[in-house]
Amino acid sequence: MHWLKQIQDSNFAFLSQPHPHEAGKPVLRLEGVTVVYESGTALDNLSFVLRQGERLAVLGPNGAGKSTLFKVIAGVLRPSRGLVEIAGYEPGRHICIAYVPQRSQVDWNFPLRVTDVVMMGRVGRIGFFRFPTDRDKEIVHRALKTVRLEPYANRQIGQLSGGQQQRMFIARALAQEAELMLMDEPLTGLDMNAQQELFDILDTLREQGVTVMIALHDMKTAAERFDRVMLLNQRLIGLGKAEEVLTPDKLLLAYSGHLQLLTTSGRTIAVSDTCCDEGEHDHF
């Protein structure tokens, strides 16, 4: 329960209607966002804009502040300084932002079926003291169909494979009618087939205009599968096309201490000394 301390009080936002979306405003805009924990600065003066339907890879070493960035955007952590805007309004009033947790942070023994978890995405729209209607059930059904998990709807969540677990959370985001989806290292532990399936589904999401930010470690995937790449190490080191951002000097800046670059006969080899699963998530 200790990391719950970080969740900001919703200030009775649940009593009021969610904000409308202002046409013409970018899906996401950050302006000078800074987050300072007791242990030090996690994000330093971040500013950027995302367009609707864009797929952005967020790269950076462990402790670069990727999880912190996601929590600020999701509106569950208030930045120490700076401004976050989702479609023109502060994130705390939106229910269209979906956060897909890392698989290691989920209690997979929880007595829930796949369809129960996907229905959770509807809870904000169903409202207090009410129960799911046929329409909610239909939306859940469609979401499961989109991620091709229909046959597994009644399985206990722990019985799914890693790729299926990720797809279940995407279905939950769909049921939530999310317009901005934040995924924290969804590729960790997935084989090539499962990764391919995940990107197929992300392609369908793009057609529906869903904007997706994904934290990951694999630079090759980031370069091949994403519209733009963000290089983060507390401050924004680069944001743009992969070939502009993943340059030796910027990578060295981002990964200094974690990474060594060797250039031999025109080819660049990156040598990393950190592992992907631990470290960064101390703040959770």
Place this chain on the structure above:
Amino acid sequence: MTIFDVIVQPLQYAFMQRGIAAAILVGVVCAVLGTYVVLRGMAFFGDALAHAILPGVAIGYLIGGGAREPLFWWALLTGILSAIGIGTISRSKRIKEDTAIGIIFAGMFALGIALISSVRSYTVDLAHFLFGDVLGVRASDLILTAIFGALIMIIVFLLYKEFMVISFDPILAATLRLPVRLLDYLLMILISIAIVVSLQTVGVALMVAMLVTPAATASLLTRRLSTMMVLASMFAALSGVIGLYLSYYLNLASGAAIVLTCTAFFVLAWSITGLLRQKTR
């Protein structure tokens, strides 16, 4: 004596009838909330809360001179205050959560014992508070238990999906803009009310078993939250009845007999599911 006699004979006593009704009511309420206690890993919190109620009971006891009503209301007040207090302390970053709970819980418990011990004939009454006295339940106690039990069940029913979300994924709850903190406190307050109404059945010391054991037994047998609540309630109610019969025929302390029956069900479920698992492997 036939089996029919074995079952019916104790029921001729009104105290036995009331005891069984109380044990079933309390068992069901504790089991439903216990499902959340088990899934959220709050067993230590539940134990602490039960013990922290003792000073309230003691004040009611000193003020009322042994009367039941002040005892109940003082316990309820202390229970709710303790739930809020422990909830607040566990959010503070200065000390680890379980350490903070440990300090408060032992301190409050000691205060309760100190207060009760100021009365000369305290040992008998203290034993009742610690271990329960379900056969001493009166009709008026039963009505209070039923009212508060029904209140708890209605709230859990109405907020079923919200409690499920904050227990499984608090970040999702926050992005859905649910009042996570408010719901957390509400759940803790409901648990403390359940503890107060169960006080007379199993007492402070064994309370955690009523919250944890039936729910844990059910968790071995099902993969659905609603089914888990129903199964846990069944185990708890059954344990209450069987425990009271054991207590009647073997002349055992009633609270201990109920808890032991709960434990027996758990061991049984643990062994059977363990054996089945080995077979399928």
